[in-house]
Amino acid sequence: MNTRRTLLVAALAAAVSFSAHAKDPKELVIGTSSGPYADQLKLGIKPILEKQGYKVKLVEFNDYIQPNFALAEGSLDANVFQHIIYLNKFSTDHKLALSELIKIPTAPIAIYSKKHKSLNEVKDGTTIALPNDPTNQARALVLLDQQGWIKLREKTDPLKASERDIAAYNKKIKLLPLEAAQLPRSLQDVDFAFINGNYAVASGLKLKDSLLREKISPAYANLVAIRTADKDKQFAKDIAAAYRSREFLELTNKYFTDYAKTDYQLALEK
Structure with a gap:
């Protein structure tokens, strides 16, 4: 220790x-x-x-x-x-x-933004903050894949997905991994942020105001x-x-x- x-x-x-x-x-x-x-x-x-x-x-x-x-x-x-x-x-x-x-x-992990009202506003150069711990980052990457912003490699384990598993960027976005607790504060500086439910609520965000929420698996x-x-x-x-x-x-x-x-x-x- x-x-x-x-x-x-x-x-x-x-x-x-x-x-x-x-x-x-x-x-x-x-x-x-x-x-x-x-x-x-x-x-x-x-x-x-x-x-x-x-x-x-x-x-x-x-x-x-x-x-x-x-x-x-x-x-x-x-x-x-x-x-x-x-x-x-x-x-x-x-x-x-x-x-x-x-x-x-x-509380599900979800995408929030202070700068955009819709996920349709993503464009080249859009910055997206996401958790840097492996398990929660995998959740964010799977949602990005489902949203069509990135494409994960075939046969990628959704529970273990990492940036190395990104086969292609369908949108020219910039990913910014941060500690989960720092993600609510990152909303001032990035376009979108994936924020764990507990940290979102603790920071005053409301789950219903998120732009996209995961469907939580067991x-x-x-x-x-x-x-x-x-x-x-x-x-x-x-x-x-x-x-x-x-x-x-x-x-x-x-x-x-x-x-x-x-x-x-x-x-x-x-």
Whole structure:
């Protein structure tokens, strides 16, 4: 582990006054990204768990790196910010024993613009910002291919598409990879930007104002991640039950109407 990561995780542990090896089993620390997934926890999941006697502490992160390290090292009991493609790759790359607990209602990645009212306004020299992490960049490239702005090579895996897989530019566009958290701010400088739903909402953008939204596949539905060793513990079962509850479904319908619902929520509605 590098020094920077050690200091960050130590600071987080101190901030939440938490010891992974000697804590009340009814105390939970959940990490999340600022925006809709934090709001889902604050408005829905935390109150449900607190009714069951849990004391829940939420810790918000502004990147996609530290939450998984903090979870693996015991500073968090769960985190909520990523999809299974990202979780599996990150866990494999860093040799972390993390697993999916349950999928959650998810805000789609979408194209936004402050300079254009339509995707038809694309022209030679148009600048397009997109995520620089491999899994989310693949989502953006697939949408660009579907839109006809680029052509991906035949047999390209849509879950692993990269700029190397671009066979042709049907529009002479310029792609600008940026960290996902920086994409909302890039709207001042670029023509269009692909922005993850959580960062879009956190920055004040509305999903309904996007120019194009992906249709979320199960691979890109966000999830609750926990340490693999904790999958059968009671707190994990209670977190999953809170998301599956009718109470949380009602909150989703009230505050997160443009989000892709989960299979268990769609089943409840039937």
